[in-house]
Amino acid sequence: GGDAASSGAHIAEVLTELEYSPTNAMAMSLLWEVHVGAASPWAPYIAxxxxxxxxxTPLLLDADRREALFGHTAVLRLADRRRRGAERSHHALFVENLFRFYASTFDKDAPVWSR
Structure with missing residues (x-):
């Protein structure tokens, strides 16, 4: 049990540990397909x-974190928010600067990182 804030804290804590394992990526995908329900192409297998x-015990977590498993919609929402944040960071730090670097090679008067 516990209130929504403590459940959210458990979910966030769990996501920190789950995010990078291929096994847990598969488990998160499974939770998504369960969330989709009958519309999922995997529905006959999930059934x-x-x-x-x-x-x-819960599929992913220990017993005192049951709400994180059964609140899979919230887990997926948080995971998606983290993924989008990581994509934005990657684009801002890498893609845009890489573009600026290559653009500057065609403008001999501009310093590499000036654009």
């Missing part, structure tokens, strides 16, 4: 998986 009630 054969054990439900939360059949599992002795």
């Amino acid at each position: 054969t998986l054990p439900t939360a009630a059949d599992l002795p």
